Structures are given as structure tokens and as C-alpha cells.
Amino acid sequence: MALRDPTNDEVWGDAGDYYRSIGMLDEALGAYQHALGLDPADNEWHRAVIDLGDIDAVLEVINESIEHTSDENLGDIADPLREHGRPEEAG
Secondary structure (H helix, E strand, C coil): CHHHCCCCHHHHHHHHHHHHHCCCHHHHHHHHHHHHHHCCCCHHHHHHHHHCCCHHHHHHHHHHHCCCCCHHHHHHHHHHHHHCCCHHHHC
8 A cells, every 4th residue: 555655654654553553563663764754754753663663763864854953853852862761862
């Protein structure tokens, strides 16, 4: 289904949800990472990718795609770092 609409992040997220529900976590992560690449501002993909263990991919996308001037944007970077035991990077 996602291959029929490869630029729709929601379809890729649905594929990730499906794979996750049947225990195919590597496939789920891949689908969520693709959704994240299509819509880097969508926190739903941030959380899904982080939950499946790839915080660095989210941080890379955040660093490349948003300005770091607002408190909210800085929090988007700092919160996952603190949650995953990397407080020194959170600042």
C-alpha cells in the first residue's frame, strides 16, 4: 500500500503501525523512518522512531530541518536526549 503512494507520510506511518502490531519491528522502524524523512516536523514519527530505538535519526532530522531559536524547537531536541540517558547532550 505504501509503495502506491510513496510520498504520503501517513501511509508509511500506517505501514509502520501494521508492522509493529505483528512484531516486525525492523520493518516498522524502516517505515517510520521513511515517514520521518517525508515529514520531518511530524512529532508522531519522532516518537515512533525513538520508541523503536533510533533517537539519532530523529535528532539528525531535527537538526537539519528546523531552526533552533525557539524554546519549543530546543525542547524537541533536548527532551528525547534526556529520556534516553544522554543529558549532557541536552544541555
